[in-house]
Structure formats: C-alpha cells, structure tokens
Amino acid sequence: GHRRKNWKVRKFVLREDPAYLHYYDPAGGEEPLGAIHLRGCVVTAVEDMPDSKKYDADNILFEIITANDIHYYLQAASSAERTEWIKAIQAVARTGK
Secondary structure: OHHHOOOOOOEEEEEOOOOEEEEEOOOOOOOOOEEEEOOOOEEEEEOOOOOOOHHHOOOOEEEEEOOOOOEEEEEOOOHHHHHHHHHHHHHHHHHOO
C-alpha cells in the first residue's frame, strides 16, 4: 500500500517499451491497477527500515524512486528474487523508452 499502511499482494509486469512496471490484482483482471514509470528511476535494496515490522524487513525489500521523486517500496518473495528484480528494473531504467 502507499506509504506501507498495509501490504497488498500484486502481480507485476515489467515492460521495456515503454519503460513501466505495471501492477495488477493477482485475483484477475486485465486492466492494471497502476504503473510506475521507470525511465531515469533509481532502484535500491532496502536493508533496514526503522518503522518496519519484523515480517516486512527480512532483507527482501527494495525501493524505486522515480524521476519525479515518488518513492515505492516493494517486497520480493526472496532475497534472490529481490536481486533479480533490481537488476531487471535498473536495465529498463537505463535503456527503456
């Protein structure tokens, strides 16, 4: 959820042209609930968040900061998956249209 009021499971689809990360309700639906514009964004692993609960911070959080300074916090399923997402998003942010 926005500003981590609560966490919601979402299905994410990474697109290079245009450079967006679209998110969907995992229960179904063809229309995205929203999108994060990735061109020029910064994505980093989040190791520690002082106000997070234990289940929020098992080294699987990452943050996307868009070119217009919007911060998104996402939680991967595992540390390895987090690394894959970060690498893929960084590549799209550099080369995507």
